[in-house]
Amino acid sequence: MAGYAAAAVALFAAPMFLSDFRLNLLAKFLAFAIVALGLDLIWGYTGILSLGHGIFFGIGAYAMAMYLKLEASGGRLPDFMGWSGLKELPLFWQPFSSFGFAVAMGIVMPALLALFLGFFTFRNRIRGVYFTILTQALVIITTTLLVGQQAFTGGTNGVTGFSKILGASLASPDTKRMLYFVTVLVLIAVFVACRYIVGSRFGKVLRAIRDGENRVRFIGYNPAMYQMVIFTLSAAFAGIAGMLFVLHVGIISPSMMGIVPSIEMVLWVAIGGRGTLIGAAMGAVLLNWAKSEFSTSYPEGWTYFLGAMFVIVVVFLPNGLTGLLGKIKLGKKRRVTKNEPTIEYPAM
Amino acid sequence: MSQPLSILQCNDVTVEFDGFKAIQGMSLTLAKGELRFLIGPNGAGKTTMLDVICGKVRPSTGQVTFNGDIDITRKKEHQIAELGIGRKFQAPSIFPSMTVLENLEIALRQRRGVFATLFARLQAEEQKRMKRQLEMIGLADQEDSRAGGLSHGEKQWLEIGMMLLQEPDILLLDEPVAGMTDKETDKTGELLQEIARERSIVVVEHDMEFVRSFASKVTVMHEGKLLKEGTMEDVQRDDRVAEVYLGKRRDADASRSTA
Numbered sequence: 173m174a175g176y177a178a179a180a181v182a183l184f185a186a187p188m189f190l191s192d193f194r195l196n197l198l199a200k201f202l203a204f205a206i207v208a209l210g211l212d213l214i215w216g217y218t219g220i221l222s223l224g225h226g227i228f229f230g231i232g233a234y235a236m237a238m239y240l241k242l243e244a245s246g247g248r249l250p251d252f253m254g255w256s257g258l259k260e261l262p263l264f265w266q267p268f269s270s271f272g273f274a275v276a277m278g279i280v281m282p283a284l285l286a287l288f289l290g291f292f293t294f295r296n297r298i299r300g301v302y303f304t305i306l307t308q309a310l311v312i313i314t315t316t317l318l319v320g321q322q323a324f325t326g327g328t329n330g331v332t333g334f335s336k337i338l339g340a341s342l343a344s345p346d347t348k349r350m351l352y353f354v355t356v357l358v359l360i361a362v363f364v365a366c367r368y369i370v371g372s373r374f375g376k377v378l379r380a381i382r383d384g385e386n387r388v389r390f391i392g393y394n395p396a397m398y399q400m401v402i403f404t405l406s407a408a409f410a411g412i413a414g415m416l417f418v419l420h421v422g423i424i425s426p427s428m429m430g431i432v433p434s435i436e437m438v439l440w441v442a443i444g445g446r447g448t449l450i451g452a453a454m455g456a457v458l459l460n461w462a463k464s465e466f467s468t469s470y471p472e473g474w475t476y477f478l479g480a481m482f483v484i485v486v487v488f489l490p491n492g493l494t495g496l497l498g499k500i501k502l503g504k505k506r507r508v509t510k511n512e513p514t515i516e517y518p519a520m
Numbered sequence: 521m522s523q524p525l526s527i528l529q530c531n532d533v534t535v536e537f538d539g540f541k542a543i544q545g546m547s548l549t550l551a552k553g554e555l556r557f558l559i560g561p562n563g564a565g566k567t568t569m570l571d572v573i574c575g576k577v578r579p580s581t582g583q584v585t586f587n588g589d590i591d592i593t594r595k596k597e598h599q600i601a602e603l604g605i606g607r608k609f610q611a612p613s614i615f616p617s618m619t620v621l622e623n624l625e626i627a628l629r630q631r632r633g634v635f636a637t638l639f640a641r642l643q644a645e646e647q648k649r650m651k652r653q654l655e656m657i658g659l660a661d662q663e664d665s666r667a668g669g670l671s672h673g674e675k676q677w678l679e680i681g682m683m684l685l686q687e688p689d690i691l692l693l694d695e696p697v698a699g700m701t702d703k704e705t706d707k708t709g710e711l712l713q714e715i716a717r718e719r720s721i722v723v724v725e726h727d728m729e730f731v732r733s734f735a736s737k738v739t740v741m742h743e744g745k746l747l748k749e750g751t752m753e754d755v756q757r758d759d760r761v762a763e764v765y766l767g768k769r770r771d772a773d774a775s776r777s778t779a
């Protein structure tokens with residue numbers, strides 16, 4: 173508990189110590205941590221690997237980007253639509269001039285998409301690799317659609333060129349700091365929600381599904397319902413993260429939500445430690461921090477480093493860095509017995 | 521007495537796997553509070569019969585009715601479990617990454633919907649029942665151990681404990697004493713007698729010594745069909761049973777050691 177309080181204090185104090193540039197980076201990483209928490213619920217706790225979370229993240233990001241674009245265009249047609257020959261704002265864009273509507277859509281759309289996919293897969297007992305492949309297919313379909321419908325989506329370039337949010341200038345350091353605090357608050361709220369879920373009996377059923385989905389059925393639970401609910405929630409978290417991401421980064425494009433980012437998201441969780449919330453969140457922040465450090469000095473090296481880390485984790489550290497820390501701590505305290513419950517899947 | 525005599529009725533059940541008939545026209549009636557043994561050589565269809573009753577396998581023909589009028593061949597596994605039919609599989613199947621107590625907690629008879637479990641609080645009464653169950657299955661001092669680290673026999677016991685906390689009306693047990701020591705086997709036997717006072721049980725068993733120690737009705741299956749039903753003495757006296765069963769006894773024993 174003290175650890176969490178210290179982490180929260182550090183996050184709130186960060187603006188005093190970090191430059192505006194660094195603070196902006198940290199804000200982005202914290203948004204990624206929110207995705208990682210959602211992914212951990214579905215993968216770490218329920219055992220279902222989604223390689224499609226980039227899409228849920230991206231849909232949230234686009235919802236916010238549409239609002240920001242309309243805000244920046246001030247009543248005129250967004251620039252990229254003019255370039256593609258559109259004469260007036262498409263009907264489905266119009267309600268996004270409302271901030272509240274955009275935020276609602278940034279959560280509801282990814283959630284509905286996940287519910288839709290989950291409905292047709294989990295109920296029909298499509299799982300394991302087959303489910304994972306379907307999530308990848310979803311990524312390909314969605315990004316292709318976004319690229320192809322340039323007039324409505326900005327195509328490969330995505331949506332960018334924002335200026336204001338609710339009347340405040342996005343370029344101003346005050347707004348940036350405000351958005352950082354919003355991100356910290358959302359992250360804490362999502363973390364608390366995840367902790368509650370994981371600690372509840374619902375969370376135990378999720379772990380039981382991970383251990384043996386069929387066995388759960390014969391106790392009387394319907395695993396498909398649990399899988400649908402947690403997948404939907406996980407997608408909603410990714411959507412929220414996407415909205416925050418756009419606010420910090422100022423652009424969203426198909427390449428930021430495609431196959432590679434979707435896989436990277438899973439790697440944050442794998443390396444940080446799946447099945448522990450703090451591991452997933454830390455994994456997202458640390459890996460992205462390392463990435464930004466690395467990429468400036470050795471742009472080529474990052475992909476190799478990430479690949480190598482992944483192999484090391486898969487082969488030697490199935491529970492990621494958190495698992496490693498846990499082992500070191502336990503090793504110091506006492507001999508590890510084979511019944512030790514906290515080694516393989518620590519509750520936190 | 522106005523209550524129906526039978527709790528479970530399987531009529532003329534046939535199960536096909538890609539054209540191969542694992543069960544052919546099998547019927548079975550289970551009375552309330554009955555302890556029934558289902559025996560037969562390897563491949564006789566005993567496990568498949570339990571699979572039909574708990575909804576894991578759908579019969580191609582035949583009816584299975586529970587409590588007089590509920591047709592369970594149309595229900596999903598989790599619905600059948602909720603109706604009150606519990607299943608213990610041949611291989612111990614517990615949730616290895618969870619603790620013994622957690623395994624018991626999710627098995628407890630309770631509302632199993634998403635919202636119900638999200639807001640469920642462990643009641644004092646539930647806690648008491650779990651403690652009592654832990655004592656009964658001899659795992660009281662291991663409640664916080666990871667279930668995956670238990671010995672084979674302990675896992676079997678945990679699974680039996682989980683099933684009892686589900687409070688089903690019918691328990692389907694597939695070779696519950698396989699891999700148990702003699703002492704554990706005796707204890708399981710006592711437990712079965714005790715449970716059978718309030719519930720109906722179907723036990724698939726290869727261990728004839730074990731079956732003989734109960735004065736219960738025995739159903740013998742062979743090649744997916746009913747061969748003989750009666751007391752153990754009736755069954756042992758039957759020539760056809762001796763032929764198919766004892767003739768294959770050696771195979772059965774061999775496979776038991778590998779199960």
Ligand SMILES: Nc1ncnc2c1ncn2[C@@H]1O[C@H](COP(=O)(O)OP(=O)(O)OP(=O)(O)O)[C@@H](O)[C@H]1O
Nearest residue numbers: 537540542560561562563564565566567568569775
């Ligand atoms: N899913 C399946 N697909 C195809 N054949 C199956 C399947 N399940 C069982 N069988 C076949 O059905 C027959 C009956 O199998 P079952 O497992 O019910 O026998 P059993 O009486 O339980 O045998 P044992 O004593 O070895 O456990 C066997 O010939 C088996 O090979």
Ligand SMILES: [Mg+2]
Nearest residue numbers: 566567568610
């Ligand atoms: Mg069998």
